[in-house]
Amino acid sequence: MSTSWHDRLLGGFRKTSDRLMGNLAGLSLARLDDTTLDEIEEALIASDIGPETAARVRARLAEGAYERNLEELGIRLVVAEEIEKSLARVARPLEIEAFPRPQVILVIGVNGSGKTTTIAKLAKTLIEQDYGVMLAAGDTFRAAAIGQLRTWADRVGVPIVSGVEGGDAAGIVYEAVKQATATGIDVLIVDTAGRLQNKRELMDELAKVRRVLGRLNPAAPHDVVLVLDATTGQNALSQIEVFRDMAGVTGLVMTKLDGTARGGVLVAAAEKYGIPIHAIGVGEKVDDLRPFDANEVARIIAGVEELVR
Numbered sequence: 001m002s003t004s005w006h007d008r009l010l011g012g013f014r015k016t017s018d019r020l021m022g023n024l025a026g027l028s029l030a031r032l033d034d035t036t037l038d039e040i041e042e043a044l045i046a047s048d049i050g051p052e053t054a055a056r057v058r059a060r061l062a063e064g065a066y067e068r069n070l071e072e073l074g075i076r077l078v079v080a081e082e083i084e085k086s087l088a089r090v091a092r093p094l095e096i097e098a099f100p101r102p103q104v105i106l107v108i109g110v111n112g113s114g115k116t117t118t119i120a121k122l123a124k125t126l127i128e129q130d131y132g133v134m135l136a137a138g139d140t141f142r143a144a145a146i147g148q149l150r151t152w153a154d155r156v157g158v159p160i161v162s163g164v165e166g167g168d169a170a171g172i173v174y175e176a177v178k179q180a181t182a183t184g185i186d187v188l189i190v191d192t193a194g195r196l197q198n199k200r201e202l203m204d205e206l207a208k209v210r211r212v213l214g215r216l217n218p219a220a221p222h223d224v225v226l227v228l229d230a231t232t233g234q235n236a237l238s239q240i241e242v243f244r245d246m247a248g249v250t251g252l253v254m255t256k257l258d259g260t261a262r263g264g265v266l267v268a269a270a271e272k273y274g275i276p277i278h279a280i281g282v283g284e285k286v287d288d289l290r291p292f293d294a295n296e297v298a299r300i301i302a303g304v305e306e307l308v309r
Helices: 005-012 014-025 034-046 051-062 072-088 115-128 143-156 169-182 196-216 235-247 265-273 294-301 304-308
Strands: 103-108 133-137 187-191 223-229 251-255 277-281
Touching: 005 014, 005 294, 014 034, 014 072, 014 294, 034 051, 051 072, 051 265, 072 265, 072 294, 072 304, 103 115, 103 196, 103 235, 115 133, 115 143, 115 187, 115 223, 115 251, 115 277, 133 143, 133 169, 169 187, 169 196, 196 235, 223 235, 235 265, 251 265, 265 277, 265 294
Parallel strands: 103 187, 103 223, 133 187, 223 251, 251 277
Antiparallel strands: none
């Protein structure tokens, strides 16, 4: 029997939820005095939830804290509500609205983040919505990246424009836009190099790609989507910082939300940057990428699901 999306989310956020439950379990919740409230706030921050959300939870719990006791479920419901507020602001599916077509989506991210796989998943999702999709292998720095994207294009059943290792990425993108325009493609998804160890070279390459796109369509790229690996925790936040300044990130996709992920960083990213989060991925299969329900994810992270079962 196939596992439901909800159960996969439960598994994907397991580490964060368990960590939060463990951090709260040792606290004395019989009396919510200043000391206990401080401990709850620290427990939330230690679970990667983020200081702003943690502070809001503390403020909510402090209201009348000395007049009443609050059981663990009550605290978790408050945590879930505040997490949902952070996530609801940024939960925004990727919309295909560009005219004239194609809508150009530049996909960026460090090597190993799941960028190429995410492109394939995104392509499949868009095909299921009856959009025509084409891929462009703009990461010419690695032959493996080109080969991997070609393989995914074959599996998903979409055309791809690619070149050779060390080729001109901007030239590949130029040719892809020309072909996509000529054949009536709705969406062109462009892979890019992710070698942050040489930021200047990467910035120059991205700038060149942007110039080429701008000559063909002043509105392109319409989206600059950063793929983040949830298993890297707080390091994902520093990647947002770098790529936001370097490439003008317009949206995020969080991948690798499996049992080892630190999913609380999803909340921290939402509150710190407010950049739209288009989708989350909970596995390696091609259909393991979907927009997320802020309420559902918040309740899972807060451990509400575990206590009400």
